[in-house]
Amino acid sequence: MKKLLCFSMIFLMSCGVDDINKFAYKLRNQVQDDAKESLESKSATAKFNLKEQAAADLAGHNVKIALPYFETNATEMNASVKAALIKANNRLDTLASKKGDLTFDNTISELDDIYFELNNVWNRIYLIGSTSNNKQMREASQKLNQELSQWSVETSSRKDIYKVIKSYSDKSQVEAKADAQKLKVETMKSFEKQGFNLSDEKQLELKNLKIELEKLTSEIQKNISESGKKEIFFKIEELKGLSAGQLENLTKVDEKTYKANVGVTYQMYSVLKYASLEKTRKKAFIARNSRAKENASIIESVLKLRSKISSLLGYNSWADYVIEDKMAKTGAAALNFVDDLITKLDKKYIAELEVLRKYKVKQTNNTSAQIHAWDIRYFQKFEEQRLQINMEELKQYFPYEQTLTGMFDLFEELFELNIEIIDAPYKWDELLQLVKISDASSGAPLGYLYLDMHPRPEQDKYGHFAMFTLAQSKILKDGKSSRPVVSLVCNFPEGRNGKPALLTFDHVETLFHEFGHALHSIVSHTTYGSHSGTSVPRDFVEAPSQMLEYFLKDKNVLDRFAKSYITGEKFPADALKKIEALNLATVATFYRRQLAFGKMDLMMHQNAKSQDEGIVDFTNGVLKEVYLDFGEETGFINNFGHLFGGYDAGYYGYAWADSLAADLASKFEQSSLGFLDKEIGMKLREEIYQVGSSQDINKSIVNYLDRAPQSDAFMRKLGLDL
Numbered sequence: 076m077k078k079l080l081c082f083s084m085i086f087l088m089s090c091g092v093d094d095i096n097k098f099a100y101k102l103r104n105q106v107q108d109d110a111k112e113s114l115e116s117k118s119a120t121a122k123f124n125l126k127e128q129a130a131a132d133l134a135g136h137n138v139k140i141a142l143p144y145f146e147t148n149a150t151e152m153n154a155s156v157k158a159a160l161i162k163a164n165n166r167l168d169t170l171a172s173k174k175g176d177l178t179f180d181n182t183i184s185e186l187d188d189i190y191f192e193l194n195n196v197w198n199r200i201y202l203i204g205s206t207s208n209n210k211q212m213r214e215a216s217q218k219l220n221q222e223l224s225q226w227s228v229e230t231s232s233r234k235d236i237y238k239v240i241k242s243y244s245d246k247s248q249v250e251a252k253a254d255a256q257k258l259k260v261e262t263m264k265s266f267e268k269q270g271f272n273l274s275d276e277k278q279l280e281l282k283n284l285k286i287e288l289e290k291l292t293s294e295i296q297k298n299i300s301e302s303g304k305k306e307i308f309f310k311i312e313e314l315k316g317l318s319a320g321q322l323e324n325l326t327k328v329d330e331k332t333y334k335a336n337v338g339v340t341y342q343m344y345s346v347l348k349y350a351s352l353e354k355t356r357k358k359a360f361i362a363r364n365s366r367a368k369e370n371a372s373i374i375e376s377v378l379k380l381r382s383k384i385s386s387l388l389g390y391n392s393w394a395d396y397v398i399e400d401k402m403a404k405t406g407a408a409a410l411n412f413v414d415d416l417i418t419k420l421d422k423k424y425i426a427e428l429e430v431l432r433k434y435k436v437k438q439t440n441n442t443s444a445q446i447h448a449w450d451i452r453y454f455q456k457f458e459e460q461r462l463q464i465n466m467e468e469l470k471q472y473f474p475y476e477q478t479l480t481g482m483f484d485l486f487e488e489l490f491e492l493n494i495e496i497i498d499a500p501y502k503w504d505e506l507l508q509l510v511k512i513s514d515a516s517s518g519a520p521l522g523y524l525y526l527d528m529h530p531r532p533e534q535d536k537y538g539h540f541a542m543f544t545l546a547q548s549k550i551l552k553d554g555k556s557s558r559p560v561v562s563l564v565c566n567f568p569e570g571r572n573g574k575p576a577l578l579t580f581d582h583v584e585t586l587f588h589e590f591g592h593a594l595h596s597i598v599s600h601t602t603y604g605s606h607s608g609t610s611v612p613r614d615f616v617e618a619p620s621q622m623l624e625y626f627l628k629d630k631n632v633l634d635r636f637a638k639s640y641i642t643g644e645k646f647p648a649d650a651l652k653k654i655e656a657l658n659l660a661t662v663a664t665f666y667r668r669q670l671a672f673g674k675m676d677l678m679m680h681q682n683a684k685s686q687d688e689g690i691v692d693f694t695n696g697v698l699k700e701v702y703l704d705f706g707e708e709t710g711f712i713n714n715f716g717h718l719f720g721g722y723d724a725g726y727y728g729y730a731w732a733d734s735l736a737a738d739l740a741s742k743f744e745q746s747s748l749g750f751l752d753k754e755i756g757m758k759l760r761e762e763i764y765q766v767g768s769s770q771d772i773n774k775s776i777v778n779y780l781d782r783a784p785q786s787d788a789f790m791r792k793l794g795l796d797l
């Protein structure tokens with residue numbers, strides 16, 4: 076049972092621009108409201124929205140809530156972006172020409188507002204690129220996304236804007252409201268990180284370094300994507316161990332041959348998990364981890380550029396530069412967390428590998444058989460057999476619709492919400508659903524959630540599981556709370572031939588996880604768009620959603636909705652225990668792999684690599700030390716896209732957030748009502764979800780826990796003695 080590492084869209088949005096664009100207004104925390112202009116002039120959607128808005132206003136909730144207008148062709152998309160850029164530029168020009176009488180509202184808050192409006196359009200254009208069934212629209216999205224990125228890079232180097240904001244900041248006192256003060260500090264910090272306090276000469280040098288960096292990271296991503304298309308062929312006899320169904324995951328060439336693309340995860344994992352011949356697994360593993368070899372020298376250049384940039388800006392390393400705004404604060408603290416966890420897991424990890432090795436000894440009759448990186452998924456499967464868990468059989472308890480409704484019912488009660496599926500006035504796909512979420516006690520509307528939940532590979536739909544933000548929460552100038560709109564874009568199976576779609580237990584965890592991101596956004600109530608919901612530090616953002624997965628450990632929770640669609644029986648208690656046991660049996664291996672990635676990322680970005688050591692040898696060395704030897708001929712780093720798409724010096728954040736999630740969940744675990752404790756539920760909603768990043772995240776955690784965070788719960792999850 077391996078977790079899908081969810082790529083929150085708030086980060087993916089920044090792909091390719093994040094390095095350059097750490098502008099004051101965090102474009103990566105994409106926000107998107109309805110575009111009011113389009114609403115008032117367009118079709119049935121507009122009428123629907125305006126009616127909704129009027130109804131909400133009439134009900135006296137002081138709320139603005141509306142669905143975005145979705146462009147239906149590339150021409151409309153171009154027009155929307157053009158209009159949004161003209162408007163943003165006009166407002167920025169006005170801001171930049173302000174003299175005298177500078178206030179918080181007409182400087183820092185104005186900037187928040189300008190980006191809030193622009194992001195309303197950008198987010199939607201980006202979502203269209205990942206979900207549209209229309210190829211021209213997907214292509215238009217890609218082009219417009221590049222244009223918007225370019226615009227943000229240029230805008231972020233506008234000195235005239237910086238001067239006005241700095242002038243206000245220098246003269247003003249501490250803001251009366253804590254969130255306004257926080258925003259002011261963050262805004263100035265972002266400007267500093269853009270190099271605005273450097274001399275003209277150094278600023279120019281910085282700009283050139285960033286342009287070069289952007290070029291190289293794009294090249295790396297392009298190489299990864301291209302090399303993933305490389306085909307690998309298997310003779311049928313090499314694929315012993317794969318069932319007919321598993322073979323279907325590969326492409327049949329002829330009666331005796333199958334092929335796969337080395338970059339397609341599910342194809343390669345089918346081979347790695349089921350192929351009983353070691354040489355087949357090795358062949359697949361090596362091919363997959365030898366992608367994009369041409370990236371090695373480019374990565375070395377990227378590291379040099381990042382090091383130079385951070386040094387110009389006064390940081391000891393790129394890791395320090397990036398992590399300064401995160402919970403960990405410094406590269407050293409993040410690395411310390413990673414190293415500490417690696418050590419703590421040591422004993423358990425060795426024991427887990429020994430269990431797998433014994434399976435291999437038994438299978439090969441070779442008493443000195445060793446476990447290699449390509450053996451892990453295959454022999455971990457034997458643990459499922461030992462524990463007599465049949466994950467396939469357990470799918471009968473989780474028909475998709477039943478699970479979704481069950482989850483909604485649960486969180487309606489726990490967080491005092493009304494969650495209803497309503498008619499979507501516009502659907503970009505016929506299976507799309509729209510959910511309206513309101514506060515149960517006041518009736519105030521909180522936000523909308525689109526559900527695009529099933530795969531459409533033939534239309535190039537986004538292939539993972541993520542939440543895309545369309546609009547974040549913000550108090551508008553007229554005092555109304557503008558409510559968020561988000562979309563889950565997932566790839567859960569679809570029902571076929573009259574049979575319901577059935578989810579695996581992993582899928583159900585993913586569903587809860589993604590809904591956690593959506594809740595974090597939708598119940599958010601912040602004054603500024605840049606503080607909304609998921610705009611929290613990257614090493615925290617997974618915690619609020621990760622912790623919703625813990626609900627599935629509670630039998631009382633499962634009993635509310637997990638019933639066999641065949642017999643009507645409840646989810647078997649012993650299956651839950653076995654799933655727990657399976658998780659525990661493989662948890663150290665899972666985390667040592669994660670931590671190896673986290674460690675190589677941090678070390679690379681802390682200038683730890685010696686001058687004469689190549690990046691491939693260096694990172695292969697870290698893998699070997701912390702996890703397993705990938706083999707000399709491989710170069711995992713060359714296709715580790717995270718580090719060149721916005722997660723640089725950030726991979727440790729997954730484990731960091733996991734640790735906090737375990738702690739957040741422990742509050743429920745300690746209650747006599749377990750995960751059905753509504754008081755704790757409301758506390759979670761109010762202290763964590765609602766406040767977003769309007770205050771220091773540590774403060775929110777303490778407010779929720781009524782104590783400082785501890786690692787005890789995470790240690791228990793890892794099966795480590797306290």
Ligand SMILES: [Zn+2]
Pocket residue numbers: 080081082083588592617620
């Ligand atoms: Zn996630």
